Amino acid sequence: MPSNELAFQNVGELRPRAEKILPKQAFGYYVSGSESESTLRDNEESFKRYRLVPRLMVDVSKVDTTVKLLGKEIAFPLLVAPMAMQRMAHPDGELATSRAAAAEGIPMVQSTMGTVELAEVREAGAAGPLMMFQLYVFKERDFVKQLIQHAERSGYDAIVVTVDAPFLGKREADERYGFKLPEHLRLENLTGLAEAARMERKVHSEEKGSGIALHFADHIDSSLTWDFLPWLHTVTSLPIFLKGVLSPEDAHMGVQAGADGIIVSNHGGRQLDFAPAALDALPGIAAAVGKRVPVLMDGGVRRGTDIIKALAMGADAVLIGRPILWGLALAGEEGVRKVLETIRKELRLSMALMGCPSIRHLHRSMVIAPWDQYPNARL
Numbered sequence: 001m002p003s004n005e006l007a008f009q010n011v012g013e014l015r016p017r018a019e020k021i022l023p024k025q026a027f028g029y030y031v032s033g034s035e036s037e038s039t040l041r042d043n044e045e046s047f048k049r050y051r052l053v054p055r056l057m058v059d060v061s062k063v064d065t066t067v068k069l070l071g072k073e074i075a076f077p078l079l080v081a082p083m084a085m086q087r088m089a090h091p092d093g094e095l096a097t098s099r100a101a102a103a104e105g106i107p108m109v110q111s112t113m114g115t116v117e118l119a120e121v122r123e124a125g126a127a128g129p130l131m132m133f134q135l136y137v138f139k140e141r142d143f144v145k146q147l148i149q150h151a152e153r154s155g156y157d158a159i160v161v162t163v164d165a166p167f168l169g170k171r172e173a174d175e176r177y178g179f180k181l182p183e184h185l186r187l188e189n190l191t192g193l194a195e196a197a198r199m200e201r202k203v204h205s206e207e208k209g210s211g212i213a214l215h216f217a218d219h220i221d222s223s224l225t226w227d228f229l230p231w232l233h234t235v236t237s238l239p240i241f242l243k244g245v246l247s248p249e250d251a252h253m254g255v256q257a258g259a260d261g262i263i264v265s266n267h268g269g270r271q272l273d274f275a276p277a278a279l280d281a282l283p284g285i286a287a288a289v290g291k292r293v294p295v296l297m298d299g300g301v302r303r304g305t306d307i308i309k310a311l312a313m314g315a316d317a318v319l320i321g322r323p324i325l326w327g328l329a330l331a332g333e334e335g336v337r338k339v340l341e342t343i344r345k346e347l348r349l350s351m352a353l354m355g356c357p358s359i360r361h362l363h364r365s366m367v368i369a370p371w372d373q374y375p376n377a378r379l
């Protein structure tokens with residue numbers, strides 16, 4: 001019998017349960033979007049605007065959900081999105097998430113702002129298909145170089161550069177509750193930063209407002225331009241994904257500048273409010289990229305059918321954020337595993353109901369977007 005924490009039908013049930021057990025500062029930081037949270041809401045809403053058209057009389061007695069990413073087979077087209085400070089949710093934090101992703105056969109993206117050191121997180125996920133390291137670029141470029149090279153030596157398979165955060169969005173819950181990293185936790189990857197001591201003081205500080213936004217404003221390099229990508233290729237041989245792309249033009253420029261993958265994302269509605277839902281931005285970006293590099297997306301993925309919609313609209317895989325934190329808060333590694341398993345089972349069943357025995361059977365014609373006509377309207 002599953003314990004109570006693991007008894008849920010779908011991942012949408014988890015947020016109110018996590019709210020009951022997490023301290024309000026931590027829950028507020030995890031759950032919130034920026035400003036009026038219009039983009040945050042639209043991420044989930046957008047998926048409800050798209051309809052699925054099943055094809056019939058196809059042999060779906062066997063359904064294969066696997067895909068290849070960077071040459072590795074993954075159990076289904078989902079990755080765990082980079083999320084900072086996971087030990088606020090559970091003492092095992094990023095270690096539990098990494099083990100769970102590996103056990104479920106999917107990649108995890110580890111945040112620069114982890115509360116477990118990146119090599120330990122990589123080690124915990126050693127049984128998995130692949131892991132990526134998410135990079136925030138600090139003003140101190142030598143430190144950035146060391147961080148990337150340490151990630152490469154530790155066995156990460158790709159670098160994900162987050163390009164939508166020259167500053168942190170205005171998250172009002174963090175301001176309201178004066179968000180600080182709890183005293184017993186550290187941003188473990190940043191201990192080598194020359195000003196680490198000062199920065200640690202800031203994330204823990206008594207200054208008013210969000211400690212993390214203050215720290216970000218002090219240390220993140222907000223002067224980045226496209227020439228950063230050629231520089232990055234000189235310090236690492238790993239493939240480089242750009243995370244936070246929302247326009248076809250930027251996707252194109254990113255690929256021209258040397259990106260090996262594009263992640264369509266509005267950072268879970270936490271950066272620019274009123275940015276488009278990632279799903280709405282996806283088709284134009286997929287067209288601009290034109291299969292030159294993989295296109296991933298995140299924001300609002302909560303169901304197996306959400307994965308189907310994103311893939312049919314041009315994504316090669318999707319990432320999931322907050323439900324992982326809720327599963328982690330409720331039951332550590334087992335909670336994260338149950339979240340991933342629930343979505344994988346939904347995906348498998350919905351693929352069968354769509355007449356798709358494998359991922360390559362998913363096709364644009366099976367999704368009706370808000371701007372499409374229903375197929376029979378043309379008869």
Ligand SMILES: Cc1cc2nc3c(=O)[nH]c(=O)nc-3n(C[C@H](O)[C@H](O)[C@H](O)COP(=O)(O)O)c2cc1C
Pocket residue numbers: 029030031043081082083084111112113134162243265266267268269270298299300301319320321322323
């Ligand atoms: C609590 C939290 C922390 C996050 N930390 C990072 C981070 O460190 N780096 C990053 O690139 N994105 C970060 N993100 C954004 C996620 O990677 C992802 O884009 C977003 O959460 C996906 O939307 P979803 O939560 O609706 O699934 C964070 C998101 C949340 C909710």
Ligand SMILES: CC(C)CC(=O)C(=O)O
Pocket residue numbers: 084113165168212216267270
């Ligand atoms: C520590 C933060 C900079 C991590 C982040 O990207 C976020 O909170 O959205």
